[in-house]
Amino acid sequence: MGTAIRTCPLCEATCGLRLTVDGDRVTHVEGDAADVLSRGFLCPKGALIGELHADPDRLRRPRVRRDGRLVEAGWDEAFEVVADRLAPIVAEHGPNSVGVYLGNPNVHNLAGQLYVRPLLKALRTRNIFSASSVDQLPKHFSAGAMFGDPLAIPVPDIDRTDLLVVLGGNPRVSNGSLWTVPDLPGRLRELRDRGGRMVVVDPRRTRTAAKADLHLPIRPGTDALLLAAVATTLFVDGLADPGDHLRDHLEGIEAVRNWLAPFTPEAVADRCGIDAATIRRLAHDLATTERACLYGRLGTTTVRHGSVASWLVDVVNVLAGNLDRPGGMMFPQPAHHRFPRRPFTAGRWHSRVRDLPEVIGELPVATLADEIATPGEGQIRALIVLAGNPVISTPDGDRLDAALAGLDLLVSVDPYVTATSRHADVILPPPSVLERSHYDLAFTGFAVRDVANYSPTTIGPPTDHPDEARILLALAAIALGQRPPLDLDGADAFVARLLADQIVADPTARVAERDTDAVLRAVGERTGPERLLDLLLRAGPYGDGFGSHPDGLSLATLEASPHGVDLGPLRPRVPDNLATASGRIELASELIRPGIDALTAELDQPPADGLVLIGRRHLRTNNSWSHNVAGLRGGSLCTLQVHPDDAGRLGLADGGAVTVRSRVGAVTATVEVTDDLRPGVVSLPHGFGHDLDGVELEVARRSPGVNSNRLTDPADLDVLSGTAVLNGIPVEVVPADSDAEATRTAASAVGAGS
C-alpha cells in the first residue's frame, strides 16, 4: 500500500490527485490539497480514476481482425499486419490515401502531444481531421487572425476579476474549457466574497447560470449578433478604449467600427431574444467595471458564425479595455519552450470532395465520410484513428459508420472496442491513464496561473506493453517503410535529435546557439517523452537553460515537486506573444472579413421558427469518455430536455419516448420536461449511443443513450473554419408512438398505391 500524487488527465482542469495504491489497484482517491493549481478540488470523474484503470473491458493486448472477428494478438503481430496492409495502399494511391483522425484525448496525454507530430510527418498526408472541428477550431481561427498565433487564446483572470461574463459555457461543470480553472465553484465563491459578479448568456439555465447574478437565455446560434451589438454600443457610447497598454500594439479599430455599425442593439434584439436595453447595459458593465472578463465557449464556437463570435469575444475584450491586464483576459505563459509561429493563415489546401479549407493543418471532420466514400484520386482508403470515436463524436454518425466499414484498412489506437474501433483491422491499446507519466503541455497554455506539474507513472505498465510513445513511433517507423522488428530506440533518438536541433536553432530558446550534442548529453539517460519534456522545459521561458539560468526549471525540479511548481499569477504578454505580420494585434484581419459579410447578410432575417437542438455537458461525463465506469452512470444522463410550454404544445409527457428528427437523421429519446431551457429549445447531450453491434463496453451498453450526432447536419458548418454546427440544429419532436403510427400509415399508404 502506498500513496501517489499525480495530475488527473481526464479533463482540462488538471486537478492534483492523491491516490492510495495497493499493487495495481487504487483503493482511495482524494484531491491533493497541496496542488499548486487545484488546491484539493476533485470531481466525480477524478474520484473514480481507479475504476477506469481496473475496467475489465479495457484492452490489455492488441486486437487484429481475422475471419471477420477482432481477436487478441501479440504486439509484433499487430504491427506486422499494419505494415503489410499500409505499405501497398500508400505505394499504389499515394500518401493522401491515408487519413488520420485525432480524438480529444491526444491533448490530455504527454506522448500524444510529443509523438503525434512525428507520425503525421512520416505519413505525409494532408487528410488530417480531429475533434477540433466539432469543438474549438473557431477560437483557433480567430486567435490566429487577430494575434497571429492560433494558440494565443486569452483566459479570464478569475482570481482577480470583478465581473465574469460567460457565453455558451458551463465551467461549473467542465471546470473550464480552453480555460484551465480547477475548483471553479470555489473560485466563483471567492469572486462573490470580494463583491464581484457573474453574468451567464446561455439558452439553458446550466449549473453555472443557476449561480449567476444575471442569466440571459439567448436564442442558440445568435451570440455573434449579440457581441456585434455590444461592440457597436461601445463605439457609439464612447466607451471603446483598449487602454494605454495596448494603444501602440493595435490596429484596425476604425475598420471594425465600420464593419459592425449595422449591428445596433435594436437590430439584433429579436434575433437574440435579448432586449436592446439589456444589451447596452452588458456593454456598459464590461467597459466600466474596473476589472472584467468576457469568456465564450462551445455555444459560441459550434454554430454557423462560430469564428466571428470567437473573434468578437476578443474584440469586445479589447474595446472594453479588458485584454492583457490583471483581472481581465490574459495570456498564460507555459513553462515549456514554444517555437515562434509564422503569421497564421488558412486554406493552404482544400478537401477533395467539398473544397473545404484547411485550418491549422486539418480539414473539417464533417467531410471525413465524403473523403472515404467518394471514389477518385485522393480517396481515403486507410484511416488511422488516434484516441477517437468519430462515429459518436462527429456529424451524421450513421454515414461515417457506414463509410468506415468500406475502408481497406482501419487502425485504431484505443483502449476500448468502441462504435468506431469495432470497424478496425488492428486495435493498438495504449497503457491506462495511471500507467503513464503526465505533463500538461496543452493546458498550461490556458491555466489561470502559470504552473508546471509533472507526474511519473502511478502503476507500472506490464513489461511487454509498449507505452503510447512507442506505439506512435512504431506507426511512424512503418509509415517510413520499416517492418518489424522495429528499431524504436533509434526512432526515439532521432525524434529527440530533431527537437534538440530545432531548439538550439531558435533564438527565442534559452539554449539558442548551443551545441545539439552537448544539450542531448546534458539531458542524460532519459529517453522517450521525458527526454523531450526535459529539453522543452530547460529551453523554456522559466527553464534552467542547461546552466545559463541555474535557478530555472528542469524535469528534475518537477520530479522533486510532486504538487507542482507555482510560477505566479498571469502577467501581461502583449506584444511579445504576437505573431502577426505587423507585429501588432490585427483587429480587422482580412481573414475575418468574409465571416462579417455572411453575418451582415443574415442581419435582417426574422428569428427562425420551430424547435432547435442544443447539447449539454454533465459533471459525470466528458464527451464519450468514462461511460463505461459504473460509478459514473447512476440515473439517466441522456434525456431530451424540453421546456414545459413546448411539451404541452406537442403533447409530450415527462419520461415518455419521442422521436427527434433533423434533416439528416432521427433518434428516439426519453423526455425530461424542465423549465431550465428557453421555450423553442430542446437539449440532448452528446457522446452517447454505445449499443451498436460489436461495441464491447458492458457498462455503457446497459444504458447506452442515443447518439446526438445522428442529427447533426454535415452540410451546416461555421462559415470560416468548417466546424460543425452542433448547437441550434432545426429539429422536429413528436411522441414516439405517434411517429411509429405515422410511419405505419405512410408505409401502408405506399403499399396500397404500389
Ligand code: SF4
Ligand atoms: S475536474 Fe477534471 S481534472 Fe479535476 S478531477 Fe475532475 S476530471 Fe479530473
